[in-house]
Amino acid sequence: MxxxxxxxDVWETFSYPSPDAEAPPQGGSSTESPASGTDEESDAEKEANKEDAKEEGEGEQGHMPSGGDDEEEEEEEEPQDPKDILEKECAESKxxxxxxxxxxxxxERVTGQIENDGKASEDCVEEFFHLAHCATQCAAPKLFAQLK
Incomplete structure (x- = not known):
């Protein structure tokens, strides 16, 4: 080769397919059934759908939501993450x-700028990350001691 x-070969792979690759379907169309891709129902489909709708209420099919059963599930409170609690305590600590x-x-500075000018010329991302880093460093030993 x-x-x-x-x-x-590369050209053939990435080129468009030829227009004669897919011929249109041959044959006539039926006037009794709707064309494919439409939302129309034939009379037979309408009858079948009506029967299905009537039968839905009779038997148990699928998941039926429980409405006022004697067995009520107790909602369990999700325990709080000790890391979050320790970090909050450390952020407020000395x-x-x-x-x-x-x-x-x-x-305070940024809030004042927003109130006066409608926008702030700075943000507090750097200060936030310094505080978060300090809180994490403070909480880590306490957290691991708690988990042991």
Whole structure:
């Protein structure tokens, strides 16, 4: 196989199919049934659908929602993640006082800018990440001691 064969194979792979590849269906169309792709129902389909609708209410099919059964499921409260609790405590603790102070000042500054100008010239993302890092570093040893 030469380089020309390679390129001709690639061309055939990515080229459009020829228009005569798919011939239109031969034969006549029926006037008794709706054309495919339409939402029309024939008379026989209408009758069958009416019968199906009547039968749906009679037997138990599928999942029936329980409405006021004697057995009520008790809703279990999902336990809180101890990591979140410990990080909140650490963010408020003395260990993270500096990053928390900088973050609070930034929030006040940005809020004031938004109230006065309608937009802020800065955001507090950097201060937030410093606070989050401090809280995570503080909470990690307590968390692992709790999990052991």
């Amino acid at each position: 030469g380089i020309t064969d390679f390129f001709s 260990a993270c006082h500096g990053p928390k102070h900088h973050y609070d000042e930034c929030v």
